[in-house]
Amino acid sequence: MKALIVYGSRYGSAEKISQEIGDVLRNEGVEVDLLDSRGLKKFDTSPYDLVVVGSGIKVGSWTKSALKFMENHQNDLRDKKVALFVSCTANRDEKLLKEAQEKYLDGVAEKYLINPPLATGLFGGVIDPDSKFGIMDKMILKMVKKDLESKGIDTTKPYDTRDWDQIHKWARELIKN
Ligand SMILES: Cc1cc2nc3c(=O)[nH]c(=O)nc-3n(C[C@H](O)[C@H](O)[C@H](O)COP(=O)(O)O)c2cc1C
Structure with a gap:
């Protein structure tokens, strides 16, 4: 096969x-x-x-x-x-x-x-804070991060x-x- x-x-x-x-x-x-x-x-x-x-x-x-x-x-x-x-x-x-x-x-x-x-x-x-994000990506990720942080997730580390x-x-x- x-x-x-x-x-x-x-x-x-x-x-x-x-x-x-x-x-x-x-x-x-x-x-x-x-x-x-x-x-x-x-x-x-x-x-x-x-x-x-x-x-x-x-x-x-x-x-x-x-x-x-x-x-x-x-x-x-x-x-x-x-x-x-x-x-x-x-x-x-x-x-x-x-x-x-x-x-x-x-x-x-x-x-x-x-x-x-x-x-x-x-x-x-995965959302890895060390990835190279463009300006638009960074803006979008701000919202995602807010959501994650409201759930107690540490967004300074890779979220996998x-x-x-x-x-x-x-x-x-x-x-x-
Ligand atoms: C700018 C940005 C936008 C994203 N938008 C979504 C989304 O709309 N829905 C979702 O479930 N995940 C979203 N994610 C999470 C990605 O799907 C996740 O990082 C995935 O691992 C990306 O796969 P890739 O590295 O193969 O492109 C987003 C991530 C980034 C950085």
Whole structure:
């Protein structure tokens, strides 16, 4: 079996998750290729049985390049096993998590894929105060930080909501069908 993992990542979290999914699949005997969606135009997906596409979320949006990959390969992905994941911090709250599942995964699958995905995964994300943020990002993060601090979270340290056990289990499930 051959798998392709395509990711769009602004600060490195979706990239790290992709590498981890790749490692899990390789341990299960799958041949894996990892691809950064940035700058990618057309890619030959014909050798792959499984295609995983993932992105970090910023202000409610996937990276443009990961969406573009799905748009440019919509027909190629039609009859393949396709799984989608996002890395975001919406898993910190039940209500946010439900909205995020609908918007970032179900909505994106409906818009960009011809057939329903094999699986979707909403994985946590990281907000690391040491990341290089632009001015707009810093302004947005002020609001996020306020929310986190009101819950007693120390925002001077990296805030990481990723659950690696969840990610490993999700990856292993992909090849069971
Ligand atoms: C400027 C900014 C905006 C963000 N907006 C959202 C958001 O709208 N929803 C959310 O759940 N997480 C949001 N996050 C958290 C990111 O999704 C999280 O940092 C994730 O790990 C980013 O993945 P990436 O590093 O692969 O891009 C935001 C983070 C930053 C820095």
